[in-house]
Amino acid sequence: MKSLYSILLFLSISMQLLLSGNTSAQNTSEPKISINIKNQNLKTALSIIQKESGMQVIYNENLIANYRSIDLVANKQSLATVLENLLRNTALKYYLQGNKIVIVSRQSDSAAKQVGNINGRITDELGEPLPGATIKVLEMNSSVSSDNNGVFSIGVGAGTYTLEISYLSYRSKIVNNLKASNKAVAISLVPNSQLLENVVVTALGIKREEKSLGYAISTVDGEEIAK
Structure with missing residues (x-):
C-alpha cells in the first residue's frame, strides 16, 4: 500500500508539472479578443473578458462596485491592450498570474x-x-x-x-x-x-x-x- 501511494504521488507531481509547463507555454502567446461593451458595469465587463479570453478573472467586489457605464470596443486586440483600455480611467490595475487575471488597486504598489x-x-x-x-x-x-x-x-x-x-x-x-x-x-x-x-x-x-x-x-x- 505504501508503494502504491508513492507511485500515485509521483504521478500526481509529474502531471502537475506537465500542466504547469503547458500553461506557461500558452501564456507566451497572449490571446487576442474581440468585445463590444456598451453601458455596462465593470463586473459585467470583466465577465465578458473572462469568457472571451478563457482566463479566470479574480477581483475584490468592493474594489469594482463603483465603476458603471463602461463602453469598450476591441477587434482582435491583445488581452493586455483590452485590459489597459478598460482600467485606464480607474484606480485599478491588473497583472497576469498563470491562467488568471488579477484586478487590484493601484495603491497596492506602495x-x-x-x-x-x-x-x-x-x-x-x-x-x-x-x-x-x-x-x-x-x-x-x-x-x-x-x-x-x-x-x-x-x-x-x-x-x-x-x-x-x-x-x-x-x-x-x-x-x-x-x-x-x-x-x-x-x-x-x-x-x-x-x-x-x-x-x-x-x-x-x-x-x-x-x-x-x-x-x-x-x-x-x-x-x-x-x-
Missing part, C-alpha cells in the same frame, strides 16, 4: 502600513492539518506556507484581501474578503478527484488514462468561514 495579520489553519476534509500548503495573497502577489500544524499568519495593510490556497493533489481554493483580524479562519481543502480518476490500477501496475486532467478550484467568501 508599501501600505501593516495593520495586522490574516491568521488561519489549513486542513483536509477530515480536519487533519496540511503542512506546507501555499497561501498566496493575490493583491500583494506574495505568499507564505502553513507550518506543521497547518497554521499560517501573513501581515497585511488596511482593506480586504483575497487568498489562494493550494496543496499538492488537492483542489485549490480562493477565499475572498479577508482582512486583518485576531480571529483565525479555518480553511479546508478536498482531494482533487480528477487526479485519481486519471490513474488506473491494473494487475500489471499503474497507468494514466488518455484524458485531460483539467484545473480544479473553488471560491468562497471569507465571512462565511471566519471564526
